[in-house]
Amino acid sequence: MDPTLDTWDFSSPLISLWINRFYIYLGFAFGFSLWICFQIVIRKQNKNSQEKTVPRASQDLMTNGYISRPKKEVFVSGVKIFYGSQTGTAKGFATILAEALSSLDLPVAVINLKDYDPDDHLAEEVTSKNVCAFLVATYTDGQPPESAEWFCKWLEEAANDFRFGKTYLKGMRYAVFGLGNSVYVSHFNKVGKNVDKWLWMLGARRVMTRGEGDGNVVKSKHGSIEADFTAWKAKFISRLQALRKGEGKRCRGSCKKGKCESSRRGSEAAEPGSHAQEELHHRDAEEEEPFESSSEEESDAEDRQSRNSVVDVEDLGRIMGHVTKEKAVLGWYCGFWDEDVKMN
Numbered sequence: 001m002d003p004t005l006d007t008w009d010f011s012s013p014l015i016s017l018w019i020n021r022f023y024i025y026l027g028f029a030f031g032f033s034l035w036i037c038f039q040i041v042i043r044k045q046n047k048n049s050q051e052k053t054v055p056r057a058s059q060d061l062m063t064n065g066y067i068s069r070p071k072k073e074v075f076v077s078g079v080k081i082f083y084g085s086q087t088g089t090a091k092g093f094a095t096i097l098a099e100a101l102s103s104l105d106l107p108v109a110v111i112n113l114k115d116y117d118p119d120d121h122l123a124e125e126v127t128s129k130n131v132c133a134f135l136v137a138t139y140t141d142g143q144p145p146e147s148a149e150w151f152c153k154w155l156e157e158a159a160n161d162f163r164f165g166k167t168y169l170k171g172m173r174y175a176v177f178g179l180g181n182s183v184y185v186s187h188f189n190k191v192g193k194n195v196d197k198w199l200w201m202l203g204a205r206r207v208m209t210r211g212e213g214d215g216n217v218v219k220s221k222h223g224s225i226e227a228d229f230t231a232w233k234a235k236f237i238s239r240l241q242a243l244r245k246g247e248g249k250r251c252r253g254s255c256k257k258g259k260c261e262s263s264r265r266g267s268e269a270a271e272p273g274s275h276a277q278e279e280l281h282h283r284d285a286e287e288e289e290p291f292e293s294s295s296e297e298e299s300d301a302e303d304r305q306s307r308n309s310v311v312d313v314e315d316l317g318r319i320m321g322h323v324t325k326e327k328a329v330l331g332w333y334c335g336f337w338d339e340d341v342k343m344n
């Protein structure tokens with residue numbers, strides 16, 4: 001007989017607990033897993049009831065359970081004012097415009113076209129969300145000032161190079177104010193017109209009608225080139241404010257885009273630079289509410305329109321066919337037989 005066994009008292013509760021410890025562990029484990037299951041069920045129920053009470057829109061804004069503020073979309077991130085000047089007028093206007101824009105709380109950069117390489121940087125404006133203003137003067141024989149020569153040369157070549165195409169600057173937004181003197185009749189404001197046209201041809205979006213500054217006080221629309229600029233500046237600022245709010249283009253039916261093609265009348269409809277458009281442009285700068293346009297959009301509308309005119313010609317052919325047949329019947333009836341009719 002083991003002597004140590006004598007010292008064990010099997011009736012003691014501690015000993016019986018020790019002997020049955022595995023059952024106790026098992027009980028604890030079972031209770032613990034039951035508690036976990038219970039917690040999971042409660043959490044699920046809470047989440048469901050929360051989803052029911054939080055509106056759908058708010059749920060979309062929730063990240064990790066926290067409501068985050070809706071991200072404000074930025075429609076205009078800044079303004080770049082480019083100028084091409086020889087005797088300083090365009091440069092002065094650029095500074096005035098920059099000062100006027102300072103109240104809008106937008107980053108504004110004034111850039112001399114002399115220091116700007118379009119080859120390296122112009123394409124950046126496609127995604128930058130900037131609005132670009134071009135203030136450019138015209139010189140002898142419709143040439144740009146020396147400082148803007150390279151920019152204009154590059155732009156003209158790109159606009160006429162099929163490798164760039166009419167989407168190269170798609171996404172860029174711009175407005176042009178040309179400085180000139182109508183004394184130089186045939187070359188009046190030619191550089192402004194060309195810059196506007198070339199940007200448009202490359203797919204950039206014109207946010208407002210081109211402005212024309214005229215140093216000829218007799219003919220200037222507002223009495224002086226300064227007054228012409230002041231009027232354009234006011235329109236540009238109000239357009240910019242609208243763009244900042246994300247307001248789309250305004251169209252009063254004079255463009256040939258989409259719905260309003262039928263009532264088209266205006267300058268933006270025609271290919272910029274065409275004679276008719278130049279005439280109308282002059283008037284439009286005063287009369288028209290500015291609206292956006294790009295060459296790609298307008299050529300789409302042009303395609304639609306030319307398709308319509310093909311249909312029109314077909315209709316005309318059908319009508320002529322009917323007329324000829326009726327003429328033949330009438331001729332035969334009346335006893336004469338026209339050679340033309342016989343041919344048909």
Ligand SMILES: Cc1cc2nc3c(=O)[nH]c(=O)nc-3n(C[C@H](O)[C@H](O)[C@H](O)COP(=O)(O)O)c2cc1C
Nearest residue numbers: 085086087088089090137139140180181184188189
């Ligand atoms: C020598 C000379 C030639 C000019 N040629 C033209 C011209 O062909 N077409 C035009 O519209 N303006 C012409 N102008 C007018 C200028 O474009 C106008 O004075 C403009 O405001 C100058 O701007 P800037 O001071 O920024 O260089 C000419 C001016 C000068 C002095």
